[in-house]
Amino acid sequence: MIEAKGLTKRYGDTLAVNDLSFQVRSGTVTGFLGPNGAGKSTTMRMILGLDRPTKGVATVNGKRYHELRHALSTVGALLEAKWVHPNRSARAHLTWLARANGISKSRVDEVLDIVGLTSVANKRAGGYSLGMSQRLGIAGALLGDPEVLLFDEPVNGLDPEGILWMRKFMHRLADEGRTVFVSSHLLSEMSLTANELIVIGKGELVAQSSTADFVARATEQAVRVRSPQLSLLKDALTSDGVTVRDEDDGVVVSGMDSETIGELAAKHSIVLHELSPQLGSLEQAFMNLTGDTVEYHAH
């Protein structure tokens, strides 16, 4: 389990992460979602003891990262696939990692096999493609057979085959009872990968819920209605949480589903010419939720 309590990171005047608290449970894939620059990587680096929080504390299984003995046997992380010396071979890279954490040499061959790099294990890592580097990073994360795994934007730059492999792989890890915490700026990707979501924007918590709930809530539809008795309809639609907005020759109603609107119209004997739910994309919905928290806007 990963726990963050009041995690805060300030760089000069910029508040990268602001009073962030959340829990990541085991046995499930938890997505860490937010636009670019929301503070996802900074948060992960603080969990992993690479960056020092300005305030607050992050723990893994109740301990701070630097208190873990043989850290790699508790936490495996892939933050950046290119964090390998280009002149070192995959095997040499994993060998020193294993040696540092009291992991046997045979485990190096095992993880190379799991990620499918056995045939190129003795080649220099500088010559690897992004997909291969990513696999080497995963091999490093798996080396200590850890209960907790962190992946920062693991599908970035991967081809479709690689993305699919990665997705299945994370599910397998979670099914084995591990804690899997994976960040992404793509809700569509997360909706396929994660069971739980922690959503942040501008370093602050926006939502923490199951992915299904979040998607349902985020994509809550608007309904387009046309009617010759528009003013009557507008009066009938005045209730809590419902907003009506004029558009072209009709209105767009949000906060009420099409069934309810139809029944309401029938009750008031209002003629409807159109009653059509507007399907929003996940991206659009995500933008709506985090839109005002995006740090760098394009104008």
Added chain:
Amino acid sequence: MTLLAVERIKLLTTRSPWWCAAVTLAIVIGFAALITGTMETDAQVSVGSSQFGYGFGLAVIMVLAALSITTEYRFGTIKTTFLAVPNRPAVLLAKAAVVALLALVIGELAAFGALGVSVLLAPSADLALNSGADWQQVAGIGGIYALTAVMGVAVGALVRHSAGAISLLLIYAMVAEPLVQIVPRIGDDIYKWLPFNVAEKFLSGDGAARGASQAGPPLSTSTLSPWLALAYFAGIAVALLTAAILVARRRDA
């Protein structure tokens, strides 16, 4: 012990240490061959003159040591390292120890290689190591290289950029420190206490290893005894490494 093994694996599975080692040996031994070979008579050749290339080898050792840590920052492997071993002081101590050990080995091979090539080229010269000063002049080079390597790791960890750390080290040792002497009035007094001048004192002392010809680089102006000079030089290396460790502990990786 584990961490020493880890740092050894990391150091020797990249190419730059091998290159630096080869270049150091080539320069130090090559210089000995050049100097000894061009002396007019064998009588001018001494233990001291055979070690003429020491300073150039020292520069390469600085490069080797600084690169051992700055490349970790450049390629991001320092993060991988701190993930694998969150105890940063232990990591830096182990790295300094391993790089120092390598520098020691390179220094001894270079120094005795230089002496050996001089013996071959000037068979009748008095190149036997028959005094403490002779031994210090030759075997001492490994020790100075090792301590210099510690300084290189420390400066590399503080600066974190290869070019920056290497320029700082080389410009200081090769240019800035000797130039302090030309500062009017106080220059000489300051220079007496500058580290590489003091290190030279440990190696060549009062020039006893240079025989009658006194051939060799300028003698040190340090007023310390040779062994105190070594302790002083070591103290500076330890101080730099301590500073690097304290900074690395606080800083974001």
